[in-house]
Amino acid sequence: MKQWISLQAELGNFQQRRAIFIFALKMSFVAVIMSLAIILTLLLVLQWLDLLPLPILEAMRLGVLLAWIIGGTVSGALAMLAGFSIHKLAVSRAEFERLSRTDTLSGLLNRRAFTEALNMAGDGASLVIFDVDRFKTINDRFGHASGDAVIVAVSQMFSDVFVGNDVVARLGGEEFGAIIHGGDTAERIARVEEVKEQIAGHSISVDGGSVKITISAGIADIGKDRKTETVYAAADKALYLAKTLGRNRVMHERERLSQVWHRCATEHEQEATTDVRELQRYVQRM
Numbered sequence: 147m148k149q150w151i152s153l154q155a156e157l158g159n160f161q162q163r164r165a166i167f168i169f170a171l172k173m174s175f176v177a178v179i180m181s182l183a184i185i186l187t188l189l190l191v192l193q194w195l196d197l198l199p200l201p202i203l204e205a206m207r208l209g210v211l212l213a214w215i216i217g218g219t220v221s222g223a224l225a226m227l228a229g230f231s232i233h234k235l236a237v238s239r240a241e242f243e244r245l246s247r248t249d250t251l252s253g254l255l256n257r258r259a260f261t262e263a264l265n266m267a268g269d270g271a272s273l274v275i276f277d278v279d280r281f282k283t284i285n286d287r288f289g290h291a292s293g294d295a296v297i298v299a300v301s302q303m304f305s306d307v308f309v310g311n312d313v314v315a316r317l318g319g320e321e322f323g324a325i326i327h328g329g330d331t332a333e334r335i336a337r338v339e340e341v342k343e344q345i346a347g348h349s350i351s352v353d354g355g356s357v358k359i360t361i362s363a364g365i366a367d368i369g370k371d372r373k374t375e376t377v378y379a380a381a382d383k384a385l386y387l388a389k390t391l392g393r394n395r396v397m398h399e400r401e402r403l404s405q406v407w408h409r410c411a412t413e414h415e416q417e418a419t420t421d422v423r424e425l426q427r428y429v430q431r432m
Contacts, residue, residue, distance in 0.1 A: 178213050185209035249316040251294060252301035260315035260323050264374055267313075267325050271368045272334045274324040275381045276304075279360045279393040281320035284352075292352035296320075296359060299350040307341050331367055331398070338363050338396050346394060360394035367399070 189205050192198040198205055247259035255263070264273065278284075278300060285293040297320065304322060308314040313325040326334045342361055349356040364385025366377045380399040388395040 174219075181213035182210060185213055252297055252316040254301050254305065254322070255313065255315035257315065257317045257323075260313065260317065260325075261374070263313045263315075263325055264323075264368075264378070267327075267368045269368070269370055271325055271327045272331065273366050273368055273377050273381045274326060274338055275317070275364045275378075275385045276322040276324070276361050277363075277385055277389065278320035279362055279389075281359075284357060284359070288352050288354060288357065292354075292357070295352050296350055296357070299348070300345065300359070300361070303341070303345055303348065307337075307344070325368070331400075335365060335396065335398055338365060342394065342396055362388040362393050363396045364388055365396065365398045 186206065186209065189198065189202065189209060193202050200208070247255055249256045267273075278296065281293065281296070284296055297316070300322070301316060304314045304324065308324050308326065311327040315323050317323045326337060328334075329337075342363060346358065346360045349358055362385060364381045364383065364387070366380035366384060368377055384397040384399045384401075387401075388397040391397070
């Protein structure tokens, strides 16, 4: 019985009130059957000892009636009380589990829950790591409350875009992660580009006015033969390139360094900026 109750609570069956009444009904039936067995055994013993004041059949009928009335009522009431207590524990446990997987500020999944989802992701999906550009400047200029407002606004936009089988989470600070399903790699990159443009064109209300932000993103493809650590490292490296190239960019892990360098040279024809020199050092380390 103890194992059965624990199993029901583990499965979350006691989170619904309907389950409490079913539980009470089952417990009442079991209690009546056990009461009948005890009463009948006792009656047979009393008859054998010649201590039964009534005929055996009449005593049995009376015993059955008492078992149903007393045993069923008492056990049903106790089962209801126990069921409601278990219901409260099950609801509290479910809420605790939800909170342990949720980032408090953004309302998105936290890193732990996101890592679990990433471990279960299969082919036909991509990992995206986002980073809010120059987030520290926002905090320094407008205050941490405004920084929180930016995080909340970006989280809401991500929630609106990444739906269905997609998974989105706040990984910490101004960094977010998403697991995008469906389509081929080019289509998933296009979706990320759309999100980037949408955020860049959106004004976020903060203390003292409004602010526009941009994001950078690194993308890596998920495959059944690739380790989670490898995929994450590839997306993180692509994000680093996006930040180094001037931010407000989407970079895929397979974009060739020659393409990256050509893009950078085209955008900075006059002089080698700090970002370009940083990219040169990065390429030399590759």
